[in-house]
Amino acid sequence: MSFFEARKAAANVAMMIVTGAAALLTVGVLLFILGYLVWHGAHSLNWGFFTELPAPVGETGGGMANAIVGSGKALAFATLVGMPVGFLGGVYLSEYASSGAAFVLRYVTDLLNGVPSIVIGIVAYALVVKRMGHFSTMAGGIALGVMMIPIAVRSTEEYLHSVPRMLREGGLALGRPKWRVIATIVIPAALSGIISGVMLDLARVAGETAPLLFTALNNQYWSNGWSQPTATLPVMIFTYAISPYPDWHRQAWAAGFVLLMVVLVVNVVARLVLARKRHVVVG
Amino acid sequence: MGMTESRPGFLGRLRSGDGIARAVVLLAAVLILLITAVILGELIVQSKLSRHEFGWRFLVTSTWDPVAGEFGALPFIYGTVVTSALALVMAVPLGVASAIFLAELAPRRLSDALTFLIELLAAVPSVLYGLLGIFVLVPILQDHLVPLLKSWLGFLPIFAGAFYGVSYFSAGVVLSVMVVPFIVSVSREVLLAVPREQREASLALGANRWQTTRRVVLHYAARGILGSIFLALARALGETMAVTMVIGNAPRISKSLLAPGYSIAAVIANEFTEATGELYLSALIELGLVLFAVTFVINGLARLLVIATVRKGGAPS
Amino acid sequence: MKKMVFPFAFASVLWSATVCAQTLVTGAGATFPYPIYSKWFNTYHKLHPQVQLNYQSIGSGGGIKQATEGTVDFGASDGPMNEKQLAEFAQKRGGQALHFPTVLGADVPTYNIPGIKAALNFTPAALAGIFLGHITKWDDPEIAKHNPGVALPKKDIVVVHRSDGSGTTYVWVDYLSKVSPEWKSKVGVGTSVNWPVGLGGKGNEGVAGLIRQTAYSIGYVELIYAVQNKLSYGKVRNQAGKFIAADLASVTAAAAGAAKSMPDDFRVSITNAPSAAAYPISSFTWLLIPSKIADAKKRQILVDFLKWMLHDGQKLTEALSYAPLPAVVVAKEEKAIGLITP
Numbered sequence: 001m002s003f004f005e006a007r008k009a010a011a012n013v014a015m016m017i018v019t020g021a022a023a024l025l026t027v028g029v030l031l032f033i034l035g036y037l038v039w040h041g042a043h044s045l046n047w048g049f050f051t052e053l054p055a056p057v058g059e060t061g062g063g064m065a066n067a068i069v070g071s072g073k074a075l076a077f078a079t080l081v082g083m084p085v086g087f088l089g090g091v092y093l094s095e096y097a098s099s100g101a102a103f104v105l106r107y108v109t110d111l112l113n114g115v116p117s118i119v120i121g122i123v124a125y126a127l128v129v130k131r132m133g134h135f136s137t138m139a140g141g142i143a144l145g146v147m148m149i150p151i152a153v154r155s156t157e158e159y160l161h162s163v164p165r166m167l168r169e170g171g172l173a174l175g176r177p178k179w180r181v182i183a184t185i186v187i188p189a190a191l192s193g194i195i196s197g198v199m200l201d202l203a204r205v206a207g208e209t210a211p212l213l214f215t216a217l218n219n220q221y222w223s224n225g226w227s228q229p230t231a232t233l234p235v236m237i238f239t240y241a242i243s244p245y246p247d248w249h250r251q252a253w254a255a256g257f258v259l260l261m262v263v264l265v266v267n268v269v270a271r272l273v274l275a276r277k278r279h280v281v282v283g
Numbered sequence: 284m285g286m287t288e289s290r291p292g293f294l295g296r297l298r299s300g301d302g303i304a305r306a307v308v309l310l311a312a313v314l315i316l317l318i319t320a321v322i323l324g325e326l327i328v329q330s331k332l333s334r335h336e337f338g339w340r341f342l343v344t345s346t347w348d349p350v351a352g353e354f355g356a357l358p359f360i361y362g363t364v365v366t367s368a369l370a371l372v373m374a375v376p377l378g379v380a381s382a383i384f385l386a387e388l389a390p391r392r393l394s395d396a397l398t399f400l401i402e403l404l405a406a407v408p409s410v411l412y413g414l415l416g417i418f419v420l421v422p423i424l425q426d427h428l429v430p431l432l433k434s435w436l437g438f439l440p441i442f443a444g445a446f447y448g449v450s451y452f453s454a455g456v457v458l459s460v461m462v463v464p465f466i467v468s469v470s471r472e473v474l475l476a477v478p479r480e481q482r483e484a485s486l487a488l489g490a491n492r493w494q495t496t497r498r499v500v501l502h503y504a505a506r507g508i509l510g511s512i513f514l515a516l517a518r519a520l521g522e523t524m525a526v527t528m529v530i531g532n533a534p535r536i537s538k539s540l541l542a543p544g545y546s547i548a549a550v551i552a553n554e555f556t557e558a559t560g561e562l563y564l565s566a567l568i569e570l571g572l573v574l575f576a577v578t579f580v581i582n583g584l585a586r587l588l589v590i591a592t593v594r595k596g597g598a599p600s
Numbered sequence: 601m602k603k604m605v606f607p608f609a610f611a612s613v614l615w616s617a618t619v620c621a622q623t624l625v626t627g628a629g630a631t632f633p634y635p636i637y638s639k640w641f642n643t644y645h646k647l648h649p650q651v652q653l654n655y656q657s658i659g660s661g662g663g664i665k666q667a668t669e670g671t672v673d674f675g676a677s678d679g680p681m682n683e684k685q686l687a688e689f690a691q692k693r694g695g696q697a698l699h700f701p702t703v704l705g706a707d708v709p710t711y712n713i714p715g716i717k718a719a720l721n722f723t724p725a726a727l728a729g730i731f732l733g734h735i736t737k738w739d740d741p742e743i744a745k746h747n748p749g750v751a752l753p754k755k756d757i758v759v760v761h762r763s764d765g766s767g768t769t770y771v772w773v774d775y776l777s778k779v780s781p782e783w784k785s786k787v788g789v790g791t792s793v794n795w796p797v798g799l800g801g802k803g804n805e806g807v808a809g810l811i812r813q814t815a816y817s818i819g820y821v822e823l824i825y826a827v828q829n830k831l832s833y834g835k836v837r838n839q840a841g842k843f844i845a846a847d848l849a850s851v852t853a854a855a856a857g858a859a860k861s862m863p864d865d866f867r868v869s870i871t872n873a874p875s876a877a878a879y880p881i882s883s884f885t886w887l888l889i890p891s892k893i894a895d896a897k898k899r900q901i902l903v904d905f906l907k908w909m910l911h912d913g914q915k916l917t918e919a920l921s922y923a924p925l926p927a928v929v930v931a932k933e934e935k936a937i938g939l940i941t942p
Binding site for chain 2: 008009011012014015016018019020021022023025026027029030031033034036037084085086087088089091092093095096097101104105108109110111112113114115116117118119120121122123125126127146149153177178179180182183200203204206207208209210213214234237238241242249252253256259260263264267268271
Binding site for chain 3: 134
C-alpha cells in the first residue's frame with residue numbers, strides 16, 4: 001500500500017470512529033436526559049399528586065390535580081381552535097388553491113410558524129385577555145390553538161398530496177362532485193397521516209409554557225368553565241422549579257414526568273399509526 | 284392539481300355542494316392570513332411608541348432602565364446571539380457527524396431505531412430542559428466541567444471571571460442539547476436523499492467511504508445540512524423557558540461566557556406582565572418584533588436551503 | 601337504568617349548583633407577602649367554601665399593572681403606587697386604587713457564605729457599596745470592621761437581585777436611596793431598576809433559590825423566605841446606630857412612628873425609621889382594591905375578606921414572621937372599607 005492509500009484508509013477509519021463516537025455521544029446524552037427525567041420524575045410521584053390541590057406556600061404536600069385538568073382543558077380548546085382551521089387550510093392548499101394562492105398561503109403559514117411562542121403569548125394577552133378583562137383557559141387555548149395551525153396545515157397538505165392522483169381521478173370519473181371525492185376518497189386515504197399529524201401537533205403544544213404565562217395565568221383551585229384562570233402543568237413546573245422549596249422541586253419533577261409521559265406516548269402512538277398505514281398502502 | 288370540478292357554472296357548482304366546500308376551505312385559508320396579519324399588526328402598532336422614541340438607537344443602546352425610561356435592546360440581542368451561536372458551535376459538529384454515521388455507516392435498522400429515539404427527544408418540552416438545566420446541568424458545570432475548563436482555557440477572555448452557575452455558557456449548553464435532534468434528523472434525511480447513483484459512481488471510481496462521503500455526498504447535501512443548521516438556529520433564538528431558567532437574567536453585556544446574561548425571549552417572559560407605563564410595554568413589544576423579524580429571516584433561509592437540496596436529490600416531483 | 605336517572609340528575613344538579621355557586625376572585629402581585637396571603641386565602645376558603653380567592657405572586661409590578669388593566673380583581677404591592685400609576689389607574693378603571701395595608705414585613709440581606717452561619721452586621725454604607733458594585737469582596741473593611749471575630753473569606757461577592765418588577769425591590773432601593781446619595785442619583789427608586797451588578801431571580805422565591813445554590817452570594821428577600829429556607833440573614837445598622845435583626849418586635853417598632861401619622865391613603869414608607877429599636881428596612885404591604893367594583897358578589901367578597909383580614913387574619917401573621925398591623929391602622933382601614941362602592 002502506498003503512502004497515499006494508507007492515508008486514505010486511515011482517514012476512512014478515522015471517519016468511522018469520529019462519526020460513530022459523535023452518534024454515541026448524542027444518543028448517550030439524550031438517553032441520559034430521558035432516563036433521568038423518567039427516573040427522577042417517577043420517584044417524585046405520589047398518589048396525592050394526582051388528586052390534591054396545591055398546598056399553601058411553604059407547606060409540604062398537596063398536588064397538581066387542577067393543573068392536569070387545566071392542561072387538558074386548554075389543549076382541548078386549542079384543538080378546537082387550531083385543528084379545523086389548520087386541516088381545512090391544508091385541504092385548500094392541496095386540492096383547491098391555484099399555484100399563486102398556494103404560494104401566498106404557504107409563505108404566510110411559514111410566517112405564522114416562525115412566530116416565537118412568547119410573542120404569541122403577548123398578542124393573545126393584548127387581544128383576548130385585555131378585551132375579556134381577565135385571564136382565562138380560553139385565552140390560553142386560543143394561544144395554543146394558533147400555534148397548532150401551521151403544523152396542521154403543513155402536515156394535512158403533505159399527506160393529502162401523497163394520495164395518488166389515480167384515486168381522485170377514479171372518483172371523478174364516476175361522476176362524483178369534487179368535494180365528495182375529497183371527503184370520501186382522498187381524506188380517508190390520507191387519514192392515518194393526518195391523525196398522526198394532529199397527535200404530534202398536540203404533543204408539541206402540550207409542553208408550551210410561554211404562551212400560557214400571559215393568558216391562563218395560574219389558579220390554586222379548580223378552574224370552572226372556560227373563562228377563569230387555570231393552573232397548567234408547564235406553568236406549574238416553571239413556577240415550582242425556580243422556587244426555593246424542596247417539596248415544590250419534588251412536585252416539579254413529578255409534573256415533568258407526567259408531561260413527558262403524555263408527550264412521549266402520543267408521539268410513539270402517532271408514529272405507529274403512520275407506520276401501520278404505510279404498510280397497508282404499499283400493496 | 285389537475286382536478287376539475289363536476290358541474291360547470293356557478294349555480295351548478297353550488298348545487299353539487301362544491302361551492303360550499305370551496306367557500307369553507309377558502310374561509311379557513313383567509314382566516315390563517317388574517318390571524319398572521321393581526322399578529323404582525325399588533326406587534327407593529329404596539330411597538331410604535333418605542334420605535335418613535337428610540338428609532339434605530341434601540342438596537343444599539345445597552346441601557347435598560349425602567350426608572351429613567353431608557354430602553355436599549357443590545358444586551359438582549361447580544362445574549363440571544365451569543366447563546367444561540369454557542370449552541371450551534373456545540374451542536375453542529377456533533378449533529379452533522381452523528382447524521383453522517385446514521386445515514387452512511389450504520390446498518391439501516393440501527394439507524395432507524397436511533398433516529399426514532401433522537402426524534403423523540405425533539406418532542407421533549409422546553410420547560411423540562413429548563414428543569415434539567417437548573418438541577419442537573421448547572422451543578423455539574425459548577426462542580427466539575429467549568430473548573431476543568433478554566434484550568435485549561437481560563438486565560439481566554441471568554442472564560443474569564445467567576446462562574447455562578449447561571450450564565451451564557453449554561454444557556455448555550457442547554458440550547459445545544461435541544462437543537463441537536465433537529466440537526467441530526469434533517470441532515471440525515473438530506474443525506475439519505477442524495478441519489479444512490481452518485482455514491483455508487485464515486486465508489487466505482489475507486490474512492491473509499493470517507494472520500495465518497497466527503498467529496499460527493501456532503502457536497503451534494505451541503506445546502507440541506509446548512510438548512511438544518513438554520514432551522515436549529517431559529518429554534519434556539521426563540522427559546523424562552525429553558526434559557527430564562529439558566530441564563531442569570533442580567534441585562535448586561537459581558538465578554539466572558541461564564542457571566543450571567545439575558546435574552547430577548549427571557550426578558551419578555553420576565554417583565555411583560557408588570558411593565559407599567561406605555562413606553563416600557565412598548566419597548567418589550569418592540570423586542571418581540573425584533574425577535575420575530577430575525578427568526579422569520581432565518582426560517583425562510585432554512586426552508587429555501589432544505590427544499591433546494593431535497594428537490595435536487597432527485598425525489599420524483 | 602331508568603331508576604338511576606332521577607338520583608343521578610338530582611346529584612348532578614346539586615353538584616353543579618354548589619360548583620356554580622362558587623365565586624372566583626383573582627388577585628395578583630407581590631411575592632413579599634405571598635406566604636401569608638396564601639395561608640389567609642386558603643384558610644378563608646375553608647371557612648367560606650363558596651369563595652375562592654386565587655392569588656398569583658407575579659411581583660408587585662405585575663400586581664399594579666394587571667390591577668390597572670382590570671385583568672385581575674385586585675392587586676398587591678409593597679411599593680405603593682406613584683402619582684403616575686394612580687393617574688393611569690383612575691383613567692383606565694375609573695375610581696381610585698385603594699391601598700389597604702395588610703401586614704408588616706422586612707427585607708433582609710440574606711447570604712450564602714460556606715462556613716459562616718452567624719448573622720453578619722451590615723452598615724448602610726456596606727449595603728450600598730455592595731449593591732453599587734464598589735465593594736466586591738467579602739473581606740472588605742467596611743464589612744470586616746463591624747464583624748470582629750468572623751473569618752470573612754477573601755472571595756468575590758455575588759449579588760442577587762430581582763429580575764421582575766418587585767415591591768421587595770422597591771423597599772430595598774427606597775432604603776438605599778435614603779442612606780446613599782450615590783444610589784439615589786445613580787439608580788433611584790422603583791419596582792424595577794437598572795441594577796449596576798448582579799444576577800436576577802424571579803420573585804422572592806427565585807432570589808432565595810439562587811442564593812441557596814450560589815456560594816458567596818448576597819441578596820435581599822422578605823424575612824419569611826430567609827427563615828423558611830434556612831438562609832442566613834444579617835443585621836442592619838439603623839439610624840440610631842444600633843445593629844438590629846429583623847423580627848416582629850423590630851418591625852413593629854419601625855411602624856410605630858408612622859402609625860400615628862398615617863396618611864388617609866395609607867401610602868407611607870417606613871424605611872430608615874428613627875426609633876432605636878426599629879429595623880431599618882421594614883415595610884407595610886398593601887392590597888390594591890379598586891374603589892369601584894361593579895360585580896356585587898365580588899365586591900361583597902372583598903369587603904368581607906378585608907374585615908376578616910383586619911381581625912382574624914392578623915392572628916395568623918406571627919407564625920409566618922410577619923408583624924400584625926398597629927391597632928390605630930386597623931381602625932383607620934375599617935373606615936376606609938366604606939370607600940369601596942359599586
